Amino acid sequence: MTTTRSLDPAFRHNHYLFRRKVFKLFGGAFHVYDENRNLLMHSKQKAFRLREDFRVYAAGRGMEELLTIKTSQILDIGATYSVQDGTTGETIGSIRRKGLSSIVRDEWIFLSNDGREVGRLTEKSLSGAILSRLVNLVPQTYVVMSADGREVAQIRQHFNPVVLKYDMTIVDPEPSIDRRLLISSGILLAGIEQRQQ
Numbered sequence: 001m002t003t004t005r006s007l008d009p010a011f012r013h014n015h016y017l018f019r020r021k022v023f024k025l026f027g028g029a030f031h032v033y034d035e036n037r038n039l040l041m042h043s044k045q046k047a048f049r050l051r052e053d054f055r056v057y058a059a060g061r062g063m064e065e066l067l068t069i070k071t072s073q074i075l076d077i078g079a080t081y082s083v084q085d086g087t088t089g090e091t092i093g094s095i096r097r098k099g100l101s102s103i104v105r106d107e108w109i110f111l112s113n114d115g116r117e118v119g120r121l122t123e124k125s126l127s128g129a130i131l132s133r134l135v136n137l138v139p140q141t142y143v144v145m146s147a148d149g150r151e152v153a154q155i156r157q158h159f160n161p162v163v164l165k166y167d168m169t170i171v172d173p174e175p176s177i178d179r180r181l182l183i184s185s186g187i188l189l190a191g192i193e194q195r196q197q
Contacts, residue, residue, distance in 0.1 A: 003174065004173065004174055004179060007179060007180070008058070008066060008087070010032075010040045010041055010058055010059075010066060011066075011179045011180055011183060012179075013034045013035065013040070013170075014035075014169065014170045014171075014173070015034065015035035015167070015168070015169050015170070016032055016033065016034065016040070016167070016168040016183065016186060017032070017033040017034075017037065017165060017166070017167055017168075018030060018031075018032055018165065018166040018167075018168065018186040018187065018189070018190045019031045019032075019033070019163060019164070019165045019190070020163065020164040020165075020190050020191075029042065029043065029044055029045070030042065030043040030044075030045075030187060030190050030191065031043075032056075032183070032186070032187075039059040039060075040058075040059055041056050041057060041058060041059055041066060041183075042056075042057055042059060043055065043056045043057070043187050043191075044057075045191050051070065051071055051072060051073065051074055052069075052070060052071050052079070052081065052191070052192060053068075053069075053070040054067075054068070054069040054070065054187055054188075054191060055067075055068055055069075055086075056068075056069070056086070056183075056184075056187060057086075064086075064087075065086030065087070066085075066086045066087065067083060067084065067085065067086050067180060067183070067184060067187075068082075068083070068084040068086055069081050069082070069083050069095075069184050069187060069188065070082060078096070078097055078098060079096070079097060080094050080095070080096040080097075080111075081094055081095045081096070081097075081184070081188060082094045083095065083180060083181055083184045085180065090113075091113045092113060092178050092180050092181060093110065093111050093112045093113050093118070093178060093181050094110075094111045095108055095109070095110055095111070095121075095181060095184060095185055095188060096108065096109045096111060097188075105122065105123045106121075106122065106123045106140070106142070107120060107121070107122045107123075108120065108121040108122075108185060108188070109121075110144075110177050110181050110185070112178075116147075117147055118146065118147050118176060118177050118178075118181075119144055119145055119146045119147055119152060119176070119177040120144070120145055121142050121143070121144045121155070121185055122142065122143060122145075123140055123141070123142055124141040124142060124143045124154075139156065139157040139158060139159045140156075140157045141154065141155070141156050141157070142154065142155040142156075142189070143155075144177065144182065144185070146172075146175070146176045146177060147176070148176070150172065150176070151171055151172070152170065152171065152172050152175045152176065152177050152182070153168055153169060153170045153171060153172075153175070153182055154168070154169050154171065155167065155168045155169075155185075155186065155189065164190055166186055166189055166190055168182065168183075168186050170182060
């Protein structure tokens with residue numbers, strides 16, 4: 001198991017802010033900040049692709065790639081996104097969106113690199129999930145649970161009709177779900193969740 005200490009410093013924080021960049025004509029661009037609003041990473045979603053493809057780069061280090069998040073499936077609401085370490089090329093694991101159930105209440109499954117389920121990300125409240133689909137301005141709250149039922153992280157959407165923002169708080173200092181998968185889930189929420197509702 002990868003420890004927090006062995007990861008790139010960008011993945012060692014316990015609080016992250018994911019912000020979708022405004023006024024991007026093609027593709028998507030996202031910034032990831034720490035608890036003090038220092039830029040840690042930026043992500044680009046490749047434009048004109050039938051298959052989703054996100055690249056995550058280290059802030060202040062040119063185009064040093066930290067993560068690749070992509071799927072081989074075409075425009076599928078139940079797609080599985082493979083996550084690779086951009087430095088080593090190692091497959092960290094994957095994140096699968098539960099398509100049909102996510103129509104009512106968003107649910108994602110975290111898988112290890114050998115395909116084992118290691119956790120789930122779900123909207124915290126069923127009534128809040130339904131309300132957010134009826135009134136798009138209702139912010140969502142997600143909870144990440146490990147496979148053994150422990151809370152790993154929470155993700156809260158900011159109330160802002162113009163700029164999409166999510167806060168992630170990792171509550172377990174050595175989470176059983178790889179931190180790079182957790183960060184990838186924030187990128188995916190900012191990148192595709194709102195579009196697929």
